[in-house]
Each structure stands twice: as C-alpha cells, then as structure tokens.
Amino acid sequence: xxxxxxxxxxxxxxxxxxxxxxxxxxxxxxxxxxxxxxxxxxxxxxxxxxxxxxxxxxxxxxxxxxxxxxxxxxxxxxxxxxxxxxxxxxxxxxxxxxxxxxxxxxxxxxxxxxxxxxxxxxxxxxxxxxxxxxxxxxxxxxxxxxxxxxxxxxxxxxxxxxxxxxxxxxxxxxxxxxxxxxxxxxxxxxxxxxxxxxxxxxxxxxxxxxxxxxxxxxxxxxxxxxxxxxxxxxxxxxxxxxxxxxxxxxxxxxxxxxxxxxxxxxxxxxxxxxxxxxxxxxxxxxxxxxxxxxxxxxxxxxxxxxxxxxxxxxxxxxxxxxxxxxxxxxxxxxxxxxxxxxxxxxxxxxxxxxxxxxxxxxxxxxxxxxxx
Amino acid sequence: xxxxxxxxxxxxxxxxxxxxxxxxxxxxxxxxxxxxxxxxxxxxxxxxxxxxxxxxxxxxxxxxxxxxxxxxxxxxxxxxxxxxxxxxxxxxxxxxxxxxxxxxxxxxxxxxxxxxxxxxxxxxxxxx
Numbered sequence: 499x500x501x502x503x504x505x506x507x508x509x510x511x512x513x514x515x516x517x518x519x520x521x522x523x524x525x526x527x528x529x530x531x532x533x534x535x536x537x538x539x540x541x542x543x544x545x546x547x548x549x550x551x552x553x554x555x556x557x558x559x560x561x562x563x564x565x566x567x568x569x570x571x572x573x574x575x576x577x578x579x580x581x582x583x584x585x586x587x588x589x590x591x592x593x594x595x596x597x598x599x600x601x602x603x604x605x606x607x608x609x610x611x612x613x614x615x616x617x618x619x620x621x622x623x624x625x626x627x628x629x630x631x632x633x634x635x636x637x638x639x640x641x642x643x644x645x646x647x648x649x650x651x652x653x654x655x656x657x658x659x660x661x662x663x664x665x666x667x668x669x670x671x672x673x674x675x676x677x678x679x680x681x682x683x684x685x686x687x688x689x690x691x692x693x694x695x696x697x698x699x700x701x702x703x704x705x706x707x708x709x710x711x712x713x714x715x716x717x718x719x720x721x722x723x724x725x726x727x728x729x730x731x732x733x734x735x736x737x738x739x740x741x742x743x744x745x746x747x748x749x750x751x752x753x754x755x756x757x758x759x760x761x762x763x764x765x766x767x768x769x770x771x772x773x774x775x776x777x778x779x780x781x782x783x784x785x786x787x788x789x790x791x792x793x794x795x796x797x798x799x800x801x802x803x804x805x806x807x808x809x810x811x812x813x814x815x816x817x818x819x820x821x822x823x824x825x826x827x828x829x830x831x832x833x834x835x836x837x838x839x840x841x842x843x844x845x846x847x848x849x850x851x852x853x854x855x856x857x858x859x860x861x862x863x864x865x866x867x868x869x870x
Numbered sequence: 871x872x873x874x875x876x877x878x879x880x881x882x883x884x885x886x887x888x889x890x891x892x893x894x895x896x897x898x899x900x901x902x903x904x905x906x907x908x909x910x911x912x913x914x915x916x917x918x919x920x921x922x923x924x925x926x927x928x929x930x931x932x933x934x935x936x937x938x939x940x941x942x943x944x945x946x947x948x949x950x951x952x953x954x955x956x957x958x959x960x961x962x963x964x965x966x967x968x969x970x971x972x973x974x975x976x977x978x979x980x981x982x983x984x985x986x987x988x989x990x991x992x993x994x995x996x997x998x
Contacts, residue, residue: 518904533962534933535908727907727933797911799931821933822910829910852936 506551507644507702511709515723523616525552527726534727538824541691541732544720545650547712548729550697551705554618555643556611556625560634563607565766570628571599572751572774574764578603583671583688586759587751588621593773594747595754597621598739600688602673610639610684610699614741628769644705648712649695649732651868652719657696659715661685670694679711690729692736692866731821734832737791737864743802743818744789744832750774752781755789787815788840791865792849792858794829797822800849800858806833807855809846814839817849823865830865831858873899874966879992880942881985882924885966892978893948897970898930898939898961901996906932909961914939914950914972921945921974928971930961939971942986949973 503526512519517528528549530537540546558567564576573586583602587595597617602610613621618640625636648657654665663676663685673686681704689695700708713721730740739745744754751760752774760774780786794800799822806815815835823830831849839847842862848855877885883902887895903909911931921927921941928939950972954960960969987995 518907530907533908731933797931798913799911799936801936822931 504552506549507705508549508551508646508709511706512549517723517725520726522726523552523614525615527552528723530725530727531723534725534731535824537722537724537728538731540720540722541650541693541724541728542825543651544722545648545652545656545695545716546691546724546728547709547716547721548647548649548724549705549709550645550647551643551702552615553645554613554615554621555639555645555699556613556618556622557637557639557642558609558611558625558629558634559637560607560632562633563609563635564603566625566629566632566634566636567601567609567611568764568766569632569768570625571601572760572768572770573601574761575601575603575609576764578609580605581672581674582669583673583686585671587745587756588624589750589770589774590747591770591773593750593770593777595741595745595749595751596624596747598741598745602684602686604673604675604684617741641702643699644702646698646700646705646708646712647689647695648698648716648721649689649691649724650693650721652716652721653693653695656712656716656719656721657685660711665696673697679708681708683708690736690738691732692738692864693732693868730819731824734819734821734830735823735825735864735866737832737866739789739832740819750777750781752777753785753787757781785837787834788837789818789863790833790835790840790842791861791863792817792820792831792833792847793826793861793865794831794849795857795859797829798851798854798856799829800831800833800851800856805850806835806839806858807848807850808839809848811855813850814847820849825866832863835860873901873989873992875989877966877989878986879989879995880940880987881995882940882942883996884940884942886942886986888976893973893975894943894945895970895973896942897965899992899996900965903962903965903969906930906935906937906961908933909958912939912954912958912961912971914955915941915947917947917950919947921947931958941974943974944977945974946977947972948975 800820820831
C-alpha cells in the first residue's frame with residue numbers, strides 16, 4: 499500500500515481552482531475552494547458542486563443478489579424496487595455498525611452499494627465473505643466511477659439544462675440511468691446536505707467534462723464548487739450521522755436512534771440479528787445514552803470528544819460532532835447524553851470546552867429542515 | 871500570498887509591527903488565516919495581562935478546529951481589537967490590517983526573542 503493519498507479524476511480541476519486540499523480516508527480531497535461558510539450558504543440558497551469520488555462503489559450482481567444483501571445488511575433490500583435507493587447499514591455479528599450505506603437497485607439482479615471511503619475495503623471484504631453460498635457476485639467497482647453531487651434548491655434547474663432525464667419524475671432516494679451533458683450517468687436524487695440534490699455516477703474519464711458543464715450551467719444560478727468542510731457542516735445541521743463520529747463499531751443502529759433501518763420482519767437470518775434484537779430491547783426499555791442536538795448559548799465551539807456535563811459538573815455524555823452552524827448563527831453539536839438529560843429543554847446541560855462549562859440547549863435533531 | 875515587508879514574523883505565524891514607543895501590534899498572518907479556514911471566534915488576552923513569548927495567550931476557533939494564539943514577545947497587553955472579537959471574519963478578510971489582534975508593550979528588560987523573521991525569511995519558512 500502506498501503512503502501517498504489517492505487522487506480523484508478531478509484532482510487537476512481542484513488544483514486549478516486553488517482548492518485547499520486535505521488527506522481524507524486515504525484520498526487527497528478538496529477541503530474548501532474559498533470560504534467554507536460561503537460554500538455552505540450557497541448550498542442552502544442556490545447550489546453547490548461536490549467531488550465525492552472517494553466514496554466506495556461495490557456492485558452486487560446475480561440471481562440471489564437481493565437475498566445476499568438481505569443476509570449481509572440490516573435492511574430488506576430484496577424488496578427495493580428497481581430505480582429506488584435505500585439508506586441502510588452493515589453490522590458485525592455483535593450488532594456494531596461496520597458502515598452506513600446507500601444501496602441502489604439498478605436492475606432486478608443488479609445493486610450498487612455505496613460505502614464510506616474509509617470503510618469501503620472492509621465492506622467489500624464483509625460482503626464477499628457473506629456471499630458464500632449465494633448465487634451472487636460481489637464486484638469492487640471503486641475505480642469504475644467518479645461521483646459528482648449537485649446540491650441545493652437550484653440543483654434540479656441546473657441539471658435540467660444538461661439532461662433529458664425526467665427529473666420531475668425522479669423521487670427522493672431514486673436513481674435512473676441517463677445522460678448528463680452527453681455523458682452516460684446514473685442520476686440519483688440523493689445527498690448528504692439536507693437539501694434537494696443529485697448524485698451523478700459517471701466514468702472517471704467523463705468527470706472533468708461533466709464538472710465543466712455543470713459549472714457553466716450553474717453559473718447564473720449561483721452554483722459554486724464545494725469542499726468537504728462545508729459538506730460536514732451541512733450534514734451536521736441536517737442531523738445526519740457520520741461514520742466514525744455518531745456511528746462506530748461500538749454502536750448499534752438502536753443506540754444511534756436509527757433502529758428503523760433494521761428490518762427484523764424480513765425472512766431468514768441476517769448477520770447481527772440476535773445481537774440487534776437484544777439492542778432493540780435495551781434501547782426501548784432502558785436506553786443508556788441518546789443522540790441529541792445541542793445548541794450553544796455562546797460562541798465557543800463544542801468539538802467531537804468534549805464531555806457533556808450537568809449543572810453539578812458531572813459528565814453525562816460526549817459530543818460526537820460539533821461546528822459553528824452558519825444557518826443558525828451559533829455553534830451546534832450532536833452528542834450522546836444520558837437518557838435522563840436527553841429531553842429537549844433539559845436545564846443545566848453544558849459542554850466542557852477546554853475546562854469551561856459552556857451552557858447548551860438540548861433539542862431534538864435535526865437543527866435544520868429545508869422548506870419543501 | 872504576500873507578507874508585508876515592514877513586519878516581523880514568528881514561527882507560530884504571528885506578525886508583529888513595532889512602533890517607536892515600544893508598543894507592538896500583533897496579528898496572525900494570511901498564511902495562518904488561510905490554513906485555519908473561516909475564523910468564527912477569537913479569545914484575546916485582557917488589557918494589563920503580562921504575556922510571555924512562546925506561551926499561549928488566547929484562542930482562535932475556525933469551523934473545524936481551535937488553535938492557540940501565542941505571544942511573539944514578552945510584555946504587557948495595552949489594547950485588544952474589539953472589532954475582531956465582534957467580527958472574527960476580519961482575521962480572514964484583512965489579517966494584516968483590520969484583523970489585528972492585540973497591542974503589547976514589549977518588555978525591554980528581557981531579551982528580545984531571536985526567532986522573529988523577516989518577510990522573506992517567513993516566506994521561505996512557510997514554503998518548507
């Protein structure tokens with residue numbers, strides 16, 4: 499394995515745009531092009547263009563592809579209609595989350611699993627192991643795709659200039675093959691920003707041309723290139739979990755308040771079922787800690803790993819993600835807190851910011867919901 | 871990225887402008903401001919505080935991280951920039967002008983720190 503980070507098909511574009519690059523999960527990725535706050539605001543009010551080519555694509559093919567995914571993941575993917583997508587997770591035998599995933603059903607016997615960059619290798623390994631005995635093939639398609647995302651209220655209008663695909667008929671969490679700017683693309687109405695938007699899976703060789711076409715089409719609508727920094731504040735405001743922060747191997751979907759993705763009613767066994775049944779019961783009867791939103795009263799920023807304390811200074815939880823929220827104008831955090839302090843409005847909750855108890859308001863997630 | 875020739879620079883990316891009365895104005899460089907990203911909060915020392923070269927005397931928070939602010943010289947704080955406390959974005963938009971951070975009366979009894987660099991030396995330092 500090489501020490502130097504991998505670069506995406508758009509690397510030269512990022513450098514030409516003067517992006518500040520960062521190493522992320524083994525990839526060299528754009529952190530920001532100018533001001534991350536301006537990029538964040540562009541996505542909330544106009545549109546942003548992201549390079550997400552670091553995400554890990556895995557194809558699952560064959561007659562029993564759906565059955566394999568039902569066994570390997572916590573969701574019921576065999577019930578997914580062709581052209582639709584689902585948010586799901588892959589868990590270990592003990593119920594711990596190995597990754598959170600988006601799965602697209604491209605055809606009756608063809609699924610596209612999209613893993614986080616940092617987990618793609620182990621998702622690929624787990625799926626391959628779990629495929630034993632199924633009439634299905636697990637194929638590493640990480641090099642087959644570049645992934646561009648257009649996100650924001652103007653995204654549909656920008657994309658409509660470049661495609662004949664029926665965008666109006668494309669629902670949230672659906673994807674269909676089409677062409678964008680003359681390039682073949684899987685056009686998916688998915689994203690990670692809390693806004694309407696699209697993710698475009700294309701051949702790496704077409705990525706630069708597509709980036710240029712989207713940039714030109716979006717110029718009049720205020721579309722700007724956006725980096726990972728604003729992607730994180732956007733998803734945080736939208737209350738979306740991030741692997742390695744809210745989700746870890748030591749967390750089950752029920753601990754993260756995402757038990758709804760686990761489909762116990764599906765036929766047959768699946769990896770982690772027994773442990774997850776116990777986790778579901780525990781979360782319902784005596785939850786240890788609950789994922790909540792915290793809004794800072796002051797301007798110092800709660801960061802991942804900072805303790806959450808009560809009025810006496812006793813530790814009652816831990817921040818998993820925190821950042822200044824451009825939309826709220828104040829710092830916000832996602833945190834696991836003891837169930838006794840998880841009710842919105844609980845008095846006396848503070849975050850220990852480097853030795854000072856900074857008061858925070860407990861709220862239900864998300865911090866931001868777009869107007870539909 | 872240009873570093874004004876009349877300033878001196880620390881390895882911790884502060885700039886320092888000395889006046890005839892022995893009071894220096896201190897800020898962070900454009901290099902540092904760019905590396906931090908959008909600054910959202912600054913905590914400055916208080917007027918009357920005594921600061922020591924190389925020691926932390928405040929904080930700069932950006933979207934993704936928090937960094938210590940270091941004193942480039944020994945001395946006593948004579949003034950802090952309230953405008954930058956109220957609008958931390960000044961650190962990014964005008965790091966060498968409106969985004970200055972504090973003024974310090976240099977303690978002439980102590981040895982002047984040798985680590986301060988010229989603009990050219992600092993430019994070479996940040997290219998390493």
